[in-house]
Amino acid sequence: MEFLLLGPVQARLVDQPVHLGARKQRLVAAVLALEVNKLVTTQRLMDLIWPEAPPPTARGIVQGHVSRLRITLAGADAKTVSLTSHGAGYCLRCDAGRIDVHRFHTLVQQARGSDDDTSRVALLEQALGLWRGPALADAAPEETRLRLTQALDETRLLALEERLAAQLRLGLHHTIIDELTALAAEHPERHQFTGQLMLALQRTGRVSAALQVYQDAKRLLADELGLDPPDELQRLHLAVLRGEDDGTVPFSEVVASPTPRHPPATLASAEDSDEQVAGLLVPRQLPPDIVDFTGRTAELARVEAVLDKDISGTPVVVAIDGMAGMGKTAFAIHLAHRVAERYPDGQLFVDLHGFAPGVMPISPADTLDGLLRAIGVPTQRIPLHTADREALFRSHLADRRMLVVLDNVLDEEQVRPLLPAAPRCLLLVTSRRRLVGLDQARPITLGAFSADDAVAMFTQIIGEDRLAGESAETIGEVVRSCGRLPLAIRIVASRFRARPAWTLADLAQRLGDERRRLAELSAGQRDVAGAFHLSYCHLDADQRRLFRLLSLHPGADTDGYATAALAHISPACADRLLQDLVDVHLLEEEQADRYRFHDLLKTYAAEIVTAEEPYDTRRLAVTRLLDYYLHTAAMAMDAVAPYEKHRRPHIDPIAAPRQDFASEGEALAWLDAERANLLAVAEYAARHGWPTHTCRISAILWRYLQLRAHSSDALRLHNLALQVARLHEDRINESHALRDLGALYWRLGRYPTALDHFHQALALFREHADKDGEAYALSSLGALCLRSGRHSEAYDYHGKALALFREVGNRSSEAYALNDLGLVCQQSGWEAEAMDYHRQALALFREVGNQAGAGYALIELGVVYHAWSRDDEALDHHREALAIACEVGDRNLEFEALHDLGVTFHATGHLQEALIHQQRALELASRLNQLDDQARIHDALARTYRDLVLLDQARAHWERALALYTQLGVPEAQHIRVTLQAL
Structure with missing residues (x-):
């Protein structure tokens, strides 16, 4: 078949x-x-x-x-x-x-x-x-x-x-003229057909017809693209005019033969060539300037500043790099026109086809051949060997002020033989690679447009009249969908301009579908996906594989360890490949060792990985990545809170290389850097079939999110874990999520919701005989009872929790229970009993190495000392707690220390000191968005302003405290109401 x-x-x-x-x-x-x-x-x-x-x-x-x-x-x-x-x-x-x-x-x-x-x-x-x-x-x-x-x-x-x-x-030119005529008309963008038709016509004696083909092609390029014919066609046109066709016509060598061959040429000595300097041409090869060029003000200014100040005696080489579609050629052409008058001896422009569809990159020998011809060196005087051509080219530029633009360069080797030695020359090089091997080059990397420049370019192409009445938000949405990539913006703007029936909302809707976005960013020869594909095809197999797999990462960025896990390679190999992708602008490295995709490149890579990697391979790679994040997060929390290791889920070791944390600070730094990725991983796992990973990440991170007071992140993560656990009827993980949500709602002042979650968690913990979890729920219910003034119930809950924590041997939680019992005694007026509980708690916290817990015990001891009018000792305890808070990064502890320092300074008559600490506490409470803390500090500030006889400020703070306490539904609201009536 x-x-x-x-x-x-x-x-x-x-x-x-x-x-x-x-x-x-x-x-x-x-x-x-x-x-x-x-x-x-x-x-x-x-x-x-x-x-x-x-x-x-x-x-x-x-x-x-x-x-x-x-x-x-x-x-x-x-x-x-x-x-x-x-x-x-x-x-x-x-x-x-x-x-x-x-x-x-x-x-x-x-x-x-x-x-x-x-x-x-x-x-x-x-x-x-x-x-x-x-x-x-x-x-x-x-x-x-x-x-x-x-x-x-x-x-x-x-x-x-x-x-x-x-x-x-x-020599079959007679037989192919009709076919070439049709092909050149059907594919005007393929200059090979045009050049071949010119050669065939010339060789049949139809020179005028060959010249007319060139003129037609030139007119079409100018009308539709605003460009001049490429160098090869221009050289062929000159050869036809001169009647040259002895097999050495450059176009026939570069294009008409799949393997360029260089026939013998007469070698010219340097002395012979130098005698022709006076008769050399003054080329003007720059393509037309881009009439709607936008932005890049800082980059243009940098180059012009170099030209203004350069006294080095060497030619200036500027290497312009950036990802596909970033506008490197447009930038180089615009820059060249801005500075062209500084180079009166001529401007040369060559497209080296480093990244061009269906065309081999031009060799240095062929490029030098074209450059020598462009400055007027006769064909018979162009040497055969590259080194001789290089020497001849440099000799002719030695005393001239010339500007050379080498566009679309593949690598350093394609450029190095073309570097002029003349001190008054400027060489502009564009490439998708970072040409780090050109030691003398001054690099200019073009990134995505700023939001303002992207909107400006879009508006300039379309015209302000067409955009009249359109909202700035919709324009911003369109350019964001384009990734602020100049090529994408130009394609979209040109398409919108050509479709008068479309509104901007129509365009935004078409671009809003990420699955179709790359298809929308294509128009004729302009194609964002095609431009990306050329860069992708120039990678080796390992680089292509990593590029594809990186699109599976659900987060915004990655590092070497996560990449190694994803691709199942060593961190050293991952680092090398990541740097390779950065060098060719398929990845961005905005900060050291953190790598991310441009949005459109990630969309392209996602299409490629779906097309080229089997489903099982993709799922296995994602599983390795999720396992890496889960395991490393557990290790980090073991360093941050080793005393709570028993409460976190057990995570099996992974085979992939992993980071080790030498200190709590290193672990917190990793968690801070990876927080967004960890949340993205948890959400991805929930949606795509790794529910256990979601629940475990939630259970591992709850203490970190509490320490750093990332309340919105915690709310999102713990709710997600609860949904996943219930969907899969996972009662154990459901109880953990309820516990963590209850603690969060407690801190946010949503007491009825917290109470409901803790009661549900308590029932589930008892159902699967988790005594540690049961004790935690009891302790939390005790804290809620205390907050609502139900001291006897609070004491009972905390006492039961303490007994259970001791039964299971949880020393750190035992210390928290002791501290909580001290709080109940403190608020019941039993200061001596409170002091005893807090001292026991402090000793136990220090024994198990829980610094944050020790800080909370110090706070409460300071409160008792203040109640006993031993304010110097109270201040010492609060200052020590503040130092611990800053050291471990616990923002809730920091607030408590600042608040109580303010209260103590106020009581001792140091009102300005009190005000300084209270204002810092208010700023922190506002950032943490914890209503109870905000209410307490507004009340404290009001008292300080009252004693400073600043009654308007005092009233404003009490009114804010009243609103917050009323919202929380706690007894303090009535007390503040009475105070305001008496003011």
């Missing part, structure tokens, strides 16, 4: 057609044949059949198409063709030679390997003869078809160019 994809999708057995079904089923067959003997995932088939949004039954529909195809193929040719199922997708198994696409590729490769042009033509004609029309012509909508066949179509055009080039070399 044969599969025919180069035209309408068909299958044949001998000469009989095999019916492949309706359109969508033929698309499934075509994709499986394109990927013959490889796994094609069900998800990829769904994405291709329904690019907008698959229906709920999509997976079943795909299974139905595959089932029918399997029956058809088995009935037609079961011996040589089979369609097999695997967990993640399907695989068509047969000899690739039975599929015309693969026969086409084989013939093209054979032609390229041939040294004989006659054989090359025959093989390429056989390959091109397999095409019966556009590939996959009737199997998919045009957008999907192009997505599948873009590379294939490009290979066909390259094969055409190579076959025509071979025919030119064989």
